[in-house]
Amino acid sequence: MNGELDFDDILYFPEEIVTEKIANDILVISVTTANWIVLKNKIQLSLLNKLREGWMIGQVVEEIESEEEMASFKSLLAAIFARKFAGVGVLPTKEYLEGYKMLNIYITNACNLRCKHCFMRSGTKLKSELSLENWIGILSNFKVSGGENVTFSGGEPLMFKGFANILKHAHDIGLKVTVLSNGLLWTENMIEELAPFIDEIQFSIDGVNERTNAVVRGEGNFDVVVETVVKFSNLGVKTSVSTTFTYENLEDDTDVRYKELVVAVRRRTSNEVFFKLSKKLLPGRNVNISSEENEKYSKRIKGIESFVDKNADYENFIAGHSPNLIAKNCGLGGMSINSDGSVYFCNRIYEVESYGNVLEHPISYFMEKGKEIHEETSVDNVEPCSGCFLRYICDGGCRIDDFDFSGKLKNTVKPYRQITCTDEKKHKLMKRMIDSFDYFYDFDS
Helix, strand or coil: CCCCCCCCCEEECCCCEEEEEECCEEEEEEHHHCEEEEECCHHHHHHHHHHHCCCEHHHHHHHCCCHHHHHHHHHHHHHHHHCCCCEECCCCCCEECCHHHEEEEECCCECCCCCCCCCCCCECCCCCCCCHHHHHHHHHHHHHCCCCEEEEECCCHHHCCCHHHHHHHHHHCCCEEEEEECCCCCCHHHHHHHHHHCCEEEEECCCCCHHHHHHHHCCCCHHHHHHHHHHHHHCCCEEEEEECCCCCCCCCCHHHHHHHHHHHHHHCCCCCEEEEECCCCCCCCCCCCCHHHHHHHHHHHHHHHHHHCCCHHHHHHHHCCCCCEECCCCCECEEEECCCCEEECCCCHHHCCCCCECCCCCHHHHHHHHHHHHHHCCCCCCECHHHCCCHHHHCCCCCCCCECCCCCCCCCCCCCEECCCCHHHHHHHHHHHHHHHHHHCCCCC
């Protein structure tokens, strides 16, 4: 049977489990743990029901009458344990995505580029930007107050004098450090010096070659960034490339050229470089498109992603839905601090409200406020999400794009409402759950 199971073992399942027949598959959803498995026949469903009723493993085996049933039972058990769908003698352990323990710092508005789609509209340093000493204190207080992760972006972080000191301090006090950079200002010495203090770094390349990248990010930058990507990756830092195409540089052969870029970079690195494609164009310096145009844009970008790796969507979906990891919110409540100290609870800071300044209140005050916002806009407290069996898997969607309050809470009357969900979207999500499960798990081999 299974080396980890005894015949007298009993599996403990969460109480609220929903089954949905989708085409030839049976999707079994554990509502309260944001988890699911996929069954391939009614035999497996019958065996699962026996286990849920408290039958011991041995009792189920004794009832099995054919090799087909035994094979189905083995596959069922494999699925249950692969997804930690039940526990032996104990319930599965839940985990929560807690956005208010994450800090996003726009450390300066200064930038050496003027990208057309930049939603921060970065360029010139603000007159009232915080000092090195301010940021050191903010990071220390964030950590003491329970903070865990910090992301530095801008503008371009390296435009801030003393950024290396801030980076090292964040690392030394135990924060997980991520840096978002345009990749143009990193010297060989800087890379070697600062790489040990960075957990993850992301660079922006918004074209497939010098010509198309220049349309968005200016001339002479493409090869420089590629070299920086390769150097960081080969030093063992988790390195990713984020690409936001615009309608100005999307061409008929973009899918082919983008794949060539991915292959060329990966051939030069000893560690995997992760490539990410933005599937939505946010309002930016020279970009402001309708929701209908964004839907067409998203479809085009997904086509490029699929051309590079036909399984990318499945891999990304499973990676973003670890077993029993509950997502109650898109991330609203996670703190973003602008370079002048203004505090927001979404990284799209120019589309939401400021809740004050870090020079006026301690970090603990804002973290508590972030937790409060995170909870009051969670799927448990908005309509119609609170009654949906997919709520902890879906997380409700973007609180700016998909809700009636459009990211602004101060003058909004409760209850908050999700206004874009449809039965079609729910069906697509469930189909995606099945397809990603089938791709990732193979219990018949």
